[in-house]
Amino acid sequence: MKKTEKKTLPKSPTGIQGFDEITGGGLPTGRPTLICGGAGCGKTLFGMEFLVRGATQFNEPGVFMSFEETNEELIKNVASLGFDLEDLVKHKKIALDHVHIERSEIEETGEYDLEGLFIRLGYAIDSIGAKRVVLDTIESLFAGLPNQLILRAELRRLFRWLKEKGVTAIITGERGEEMLTRQGLEEYVSDCVIMLDHRVTEQTSTRRIRVVKYRGSMHGTNEYPFLIDENGFSVLPVTSLGLKHIVSNERISSGITALDKMLEGKGYYLGSTVLVSGTAGVGKTSIAAHFAEAACKRGERVLFFCFEESPNQLMRNMLSVGIKLETWVQKGLLQFQATRPTFYGLEMHLAVTHKVVNEFKPQVVILDPINTFIIGEKEFEVKTMLMRIVDFLKANQITALFTSLTLGESALESSDVGISSLIDTWLLLRDIELNGERNRGMYVLKSRGMANSNQIREFILTNHGVELREVYVGANGVLTGSARIAQEANENAEVLTRKQDVERKKREIERKRKALEAQIAALFATFESEEAEAIKMIETEQDTIKRLEQDKIEMAESRKAGIENTTTNKLKK
Amino acid sequence: MKSKEDNSGKRIKEEKQVETADDMWVLRLYVAGQTPKALTAFANLKKICEEQLEGKYSIEVIDLLKNPQLGADDQILALPTLVRKLPVPVRKIIGDLSNTERVLVGLDLLPGS
Numbered sequence: 001m002k003k004t005e006k007k008t009l010p011k012s013p014t015g016i017q018g019f020d021e022i023t024g025g026g027l028p029t030g031r032p033t034l035i036c037g038g039a040g041c042g043k044t045l046f047g048m049e050f051l052v053r054g055a056t057q058f059n060e061p062g063v064f065m066s067f068e069e070t071n072e073e074l075i076k077n078v079a080s081l082g083f084d085l086e087d088l089v090k091h092k093k094i095a096l097d098h099v100h101i102e103r104s105e106i107e108e109t110g111e112y113d114l115e116g117l118f119i120r121l122g123y124a125i126d127s128i129g130a131k132r133v134v135l136d137t138i139e140s141l142f143a144g145l146p147n148q149l150i151l152r153a154e155l156r157r158l159f160r161w162l163k164e165k166g167v168t169a170i171i172t173g174e175r176g177e178e179m180l181t182r183q184g185l186e187e188y189v190s191d192c193v194i195m196l197d198h199r200v201t202e203q204t205s206t207r208r209i210r211v212v213k214y215r216g217s218m219h220g221t222n223e224y225p226f227l228i229d230e231n232g233f234s235v236l237p238v239t240s241l242g243l244k245h246i247v248s249n250e251r252i253s254s255g256i257t258a259l260d261k262m263l264e265g266k267g268y269y270l271g272s273t274v275l276v277s278g279t280a281g282v283g284k285t286s287i288a289a290h291f292a293e294a295a296c297k298r299g300e301r302v303l304f305f306c307f308e309e310s311p312n313q314l315m316r317n318m319l320s321v322g323i324k325l326e327t328w329v330q331k332g333l334l335q336f337q338a339t340r341p342t343f344y345g346l347e348m349h350l351a352v353t354h355k356v357v358n359e360f361k362p363q364v365v366i367l368d369p370i371n372t373f374i375i376g377e378k379e380f381e382v383k384t385m386l387m388r389i390v391d392f393l394k395a396n397q398i399t400a401l402f403t404s405l406t407l408g409e410s411a412l413e414s415s416d417v418g419i420s421s422l423i424d425t426w427l428l429l430r431d432i433e434l435n436g437e438r439n440r441g442m443y444v445l446k447s448r449g450m451a452n453s454n455q456i457r458e459f460i461l462t463n464h465g466v467e468l469r470e471v472y473v474g475a476n477g478v479l480t481g482s483a484r485i486a487q488e489a490n491e492n493a494e495v496l497t498r499k500q501d502v503e504r505k506k507r508e509i510e511r512k513r514k515a516l517e518a519q520i521a522a523l524f525a526t527f528e529s530e531e532a533e534a535i536k537m538i539e540t541e542q543d544t545i546k547r548l549e550q551d552k553i554e555m556a557e558s559r560k561a562g563i564e565n566t567t568t569n570k571l572k573k
Numbered sequence: 574m575k576s577k578e579d580n581s582g583k584r585i586k587e588e589k590q591v592e593t594a595d596d597m598w599v600l601r602l603y604v605a606g607q608t609p610k611a612l613t614a615f616a617n618l619k620k621i622c623e624e625q626l627e628g629k630y631s632i633e634v635i636d637l638l639k640n641p642q643l644g645a646d647d648q649i650l651a652l653p654t655l656v657r658k659l660p661v662p663v664r665k666i667i668g669d670l671s672n673t674e675r676v677l678v679g680l681d682l683l684p685g686s
Contacts (some may be wrong), residue, residue, distance in 0.1 A: 109667065111613075120649070
């Protein structure tokens with residue numbers, strides 16, 4: 001028990017899973033608590049578990065005073081829950097006292113009181129130093145003792161006496177027509193009243209528990225489903241959770257590389273909720289199986305709830321797409337939980353989910369498929385239940401994958417149990433019918449917190465798993481399957497022709513360039529030869545001029561004419 | 574019952590008159606201390622026995638305050654309780670035995686009403 005504040009009422013933990021949570025610590029210490037409910041709702045068991053857990057876990061011995069079952073019956077009955085009552089009795093942890101009262105044997109002759117009961121109870125308490133007491137069910141006294149006035153006065157005294165003794169007591173009472181209990185025990189025990197209920201709706205039964213009243217303490221007021229199984233009681237404080245989950249940035253692979261790529265190349269967020277929806281036979285379970293396998297390969301534990309197939313059938317079917325789930329089952333990483341949705345009520349499903357998850361502690365939980373719950377159930381209730389499951393899984397940082405079958409006549413996006421708002425990543429699988437062929441398409445309808453691909457991809461189941469292909473999206477619409485292959489071939493041919501065209505053009509240009517270059521070269525050659533000729537002529541001309549000059553000078557010298565000198569001078573100038 | 578002997582001069586004492594086992598009446602009176610109710614019951618019982626079963630009855634008084642563990646054997650709840658151990662079947666009569674007629678009916682000494 002946690003001591004939160006000085007002022008809070010001291011409480012005795014029951015050790016019953018979940019119950020201490022909704023009552024904030026257990027039953028009021030040193031005070032009597034009334035447990036009421038109809039036949040077979042688990043009153044006796046609640047009391048017994050309170051004692052056994054008190055004795056074994058909290059070192060508080062207890063007395064069980066039974067007015068209905070004999071000690072031998074009690075020992076036998078609770079042995080099925082793994083409680084070794086005989087041993088506890090032997091070690092003086094628990095005292096059993098069967099009070100039998102037979103109206104026909106009793107004759108009333110004047111004044112009496114129930115001091116005998118007090119003495120017996122007191123003796124039992126003192127003999128083992130009991131801190132806890134269960135009276136189950138004291139109402140039997142009303143049948144056995146004719147004088148109600150005495151009885152009621154004595155009961156009042158008994159509860160006061162129990163308080164004085166300082167024992168934490170549970171008094172069980174049969175549910176009455178108008179009152180909480182048949183004999184109005186709630187009048188006497190007013191500190192804490194707990195109601196157990198066993199309700200049948202739509203042929204499925206659900207056990208529920210409610211804290212009707214808890215003086216001096218906060219408590220959950222809802223009806224909580226509870227389970228009685230081989231480990232005793234477990235109560236589920238399901239709605240106490242709020243939107244306060246720890247959020248992780250970590251990503252985990254979906255097990256399908258191409259799908260991871262559609263989700264920023266990283267896969268789902270850790271602790272997110274994934275919905276795979278689609279029509280019948282599109283491969284929802286295969287996607288789930290891939291995810292399961294990937295998680296197992298990472299060494300994580302996976303809990304697989306199958307509501308339609310038996311685990312063996314599912315494993316066999318998944319073998320055909322190359323997923324060997326059996327090995328992981330053998331390694332203890334994968335656990336199947338197969339039940340028909342109609343096997344028990346929604347609350348019970350929720351309860352079972354809680355229980356199994358708490359026991360197995362998986363990192364990944366798969367529910368396949370969720371919409372089978374709708375059979376016979378109201379959609380709103382299904383949604384509430386799924387919300388609770390989602391809340392619960394998120395709070396535990398468990399990545400959840402739900403599959404959901406979309407019925408033919410309903411719209412793909414709207415039908416899914418109305419839980420889309422709860423879903424973080426929604427993969428939609430759809431049929432694409434074309435050219436007498438049915439193919440599967442897949443796209444990410446939404447994925448919170450990531451830039452997901454908006455491309456529809458073709459979804460192919462091969463013998464080595466799921467493959468995603470780009471679908472053909474073009475002028476002729478979305479093509480899949482053989483149409484896509486044909487279209488792809490066409491395109492390839494087209495591309496080839498175009499490629500060839502380009503090549504040809506390229507070659508032509510090259511040729512033209514070469515021709516041009518040749519022309520240029522030829523012209524250039526002609527020009528060069530002409531140029532050379534011209535230069536030659538110019539040189540010859542200059543030579544001739546020089547030679548004439550020289551001749552003149554030489555002639556003038558030979559005539560020794562001075563005038564000619566001047567002319568030469570002039571020339572020189 | 575071993576605790577036939579009540580210690581210290583109590584007024585509540587067992588009364589014994591040895592007879593043949595066959596028609597012997599074995600009566601046991603459970604009380605818790607010497608409360609007025611207990612004393613009344615014992616006095617009433619004594620009177621009835623003397624009147625109806627003279628010489629063939631034994632009364633054993635068990636004080637549960639002293640021997641609380643004995644309460645469970647005869648399934649005692651109410652006090653005082655008179656238990657007719659013999660002759661069988663076992664009968665229980667609760668209260669201070671002030672209604673003599675009811676006591677006689679309870680002990681099968683009078684035809685039932």
